[in-house]
Each structure stands twice: as structure tokens, then as C-alpha cells.
Amino acid sequence: MAADTRVLEDLRAAILRGEFAPRQRLVEAELCEQFDASRFSVRAALQALEADGLVERQRNVGARIREIGIEEAVEISEVRQVVEGLIARRAAERANDAEAEGLAAIGREMHAAVAAGEVAEYSDLNARLHASLREIARHEKANDIIARLHGQMVRHQFALSRQPGRSKVSVWQHQAIIDAVVARDGDAAEAAMRAHIASVIEALRAIR
Amino acid sequence: MAADTRVLEDLRAAILRGEFAPRQRLVEAELCEQFDASRFSVRAALQALEADGLVERQRNVGARIREIGIEEAVEISEVRQVVEGLIARRAAERANDAEAEGLAAIGREMHAAVAAGEVAEYSDLNARLHASLREIARHEKANDIIARLHGQMVRHQFALSRQPGRSKVSVWQHQAIIDAVVARDGDAAEAAMRAHIASVIEALRAIR
């Protein structure tokens, strides 16, 4: 069964988990051993990951983990800003009552996590909120793009969540998004999401 | 040199030129003959094109040209709407005088083409206008995404340009975008681009 699929998923997960450093070389033979697979499978996985933008390859030289600098992270976030804006708008337009209540619940948990100073918990809730919005929006193309961009951002996302005091700011931005969706106000939802990601971009620029 | 790269480019160009029908099967052996290449190269090309969303593959069954229905074309256009909106905004923020004049010139040519009823010429200018905006905006990530989405839309784009009377409507929308960029008004540029693509979406829905 699907040997190359398994390698692809394992390798992608390992990269996303941060097990490889940026610009680290990915030698095919080593990966073969590490994942107990043939070069064939490894090669296919590398090609797929290149398309995902997680790996870069040079002909006759090999593959390495793509390094995503701050400037590129900002560009990615700018695209996310508008595409997640679209998602928020659609979510506001399509949410049913149960879905709206689910979002509101996440909002309450967020406030609680911030009050308790639970950083990891908050970061988790953040992911759940965005995922819920994507699910409610049911916009396949937009979701695909966000997923791809998200993969390239994991490292910086992590750095952001470690920034002290960040959650105290963003929790109100998240609340604004939730309120807009609950009120079924598409314009407001898009604007709130944009404002939220604008602040992410600012924080990103402040990191270096 | 680079056997698989050549096959990839040739095959992609052939698909974009519409030489394969939607859902048409792409048998590896046939492609080998057609492009005078080994199965190895063909397979690599198919994998890459799958990532591009141009072909779909099923394990142990094979590859076929992906069919993009109206609903999906609408979704693609909705994403384009916001991403090209971002591009238009950036273009307005960054255009220098020469670039602004270049856009204005394209606008004048467009009016002339519409007046003369030159459909093909107008469609060409349309492509040039959007390309110019992308170049001025210098937003790599946004440009990548648009390129990918554009590849999936070629068939429908063609159908749209054949719609009689469409150019008379869109020429003024294009002019609004150009005016906004020339005025260096980012908000107006984004709004104009969104309005333009909103009308594309309407036309798309009207096709069937």
C-alpha cells in the first residue's frame, strides 16, 4: 500500500514539527534510511514538498529546507490577510446558529486562557478559531491556499506565539471577528479579520 | 539536458493551449511517444501538473485532465478577486510615473480596440493590463497564486472573451482601475479591481 504517500506525510509532518533546520540539506539516501523507504518514494515526496514551497531543489545538487525570511513571511501574511478576509466574510454569510455558538464558545475559552496566562492553550484555541471559520466558510479554493501558506509560516507562527503580551492584544481582535460572524455581518467580519492580520504583520516586522 | 523539465513545459503548454479535453485520460505510454520522452520524465511532469491543479491522478488508475466546473471557476474567481485586489492596491502604492503612463497607454489602446470591434486584440490587452499590474505590484506570493489560478481558468477565460458585448462593459471597469493607480489611490484601486472581477463572476454564472 501507498509507500510514497506514507513517506510524503511523514516527511511533511517532520518538517512542520520543525525537525529540520532552515537550509538544511535533505540527502535522499539519508531520508531513505530515516523513513525506511526507497529512493523512489523519497524523491516523489521531495518533489511534492517542493510544490508545497517547503523544500527547494537545485538540479544535480539536491534538496534543502526552504528558508522563509521575514520579508517573505510578511508577503505570505499579506496574502493571508485578504484570503482569510474572504473566508471570514463567507463564514458570516453562511454560519448557522450552532456554528455561531461554537465560535462564541471559542471566544470565551480564549478570554479564560488569557486571564489564566495559558499561552499554549491560547495558541491552540487560535488555531481552532481559524479552522472553524474555514470550515464554516466552505470555500475549497481559499482553504487550500491558506493551508499551503500556513505550512510555510509555521516557524514564524511559533515565534509569534512566544511573544509576550501578544495574546492580550489579539484576543480582542479575535472577539471582533467572532462578533461580526455572530451578527452575520460580512463586511465587518472581513474588516475585523484584516485588522487582526495587519497586527500580525506588525508583530512579524518587530521580531527581527 | 533537463529532459523532464522540457516535458513538463511542453505538456503544460499543450494543456493550456487546450489540446486536451477535460477529463481526457493521460496515459503515460502515449505521452512518452507524443513527447518523445521516457516514462520517468512523463511521470515527473504529471506529478508537477497535479500540484498545479491541472491534472488529477488516482492511484493505480492514472491521470486525467481536471475538469473545472462553473462552481469551481466561481470559487477561483472569488479568490482572484481579493488577491488581485491586493495587487491593484500595491500597484497604486508603488507605481512610478513611467509605469503609470504605461497603464494609461494600455487603457487608450483598449478603448480603440473596443471601438474597432477587435475582440482578440482586446483580450490580449486585457492580459497585458493584468500582467503590468502584477509587475508593478512586485508581490511574489500574490503573483504565484494568481499564476496558478489563471492556469486552471484558461478554458473559462476563453469562453468569457467570446461573450458578445462583454468588452464594452469591462473596458470602463479596466479604466477605473487604471485611473485609481494613476491617482495612486490604493483603496480605489482595490475597490475597482474587486468590482471588475465581481462582474466577471456574474458573467461566469451566466454562461451555463
Add this chain to the structure above:
DNA sequence: TCGCGGAGTATTGTCGACAATATTGTCGAT
């Protein structure tokens, strides 16, 4: 006539071996 195996065929999946290329290391000349 219809449904149901089952062989045969078409097509893709996987691999190991070898070729091509880039990188690294070595030696000699200046």
C-alpha cells in the same frame, strides 16, 4: 436474459543499477 466469477489485458507502481553531474580534496607550479 441476467448476474457472477475469472482469465487476459492494459496501465500504473516500484525498484535496483548505472550514468551524469557537482562538490571536495590533492597536488604541483608560480
Add this chain to the structure above:
DNA sequence: ATCGACAATATTGTCGACAATACTCCGCGA
């Protein structure tokens, strides 16, 4: 000591052969 050419090595690129799988069509029984 430094630079260049050349050899050695590491790594990826390419291919052809075979295995595995899905599809097709035929014959058989009810």
C-alpha cells in the same frame, strides 16, 4: 602561500525491467 587543474567522491538523474493493480470481456450457471 595561493591559485589552478585534475582526480576522487558524493549525490542526484535516468532508464528499463518487473510487480502489482485495475479494467475488460468472455463464458457459465441460474
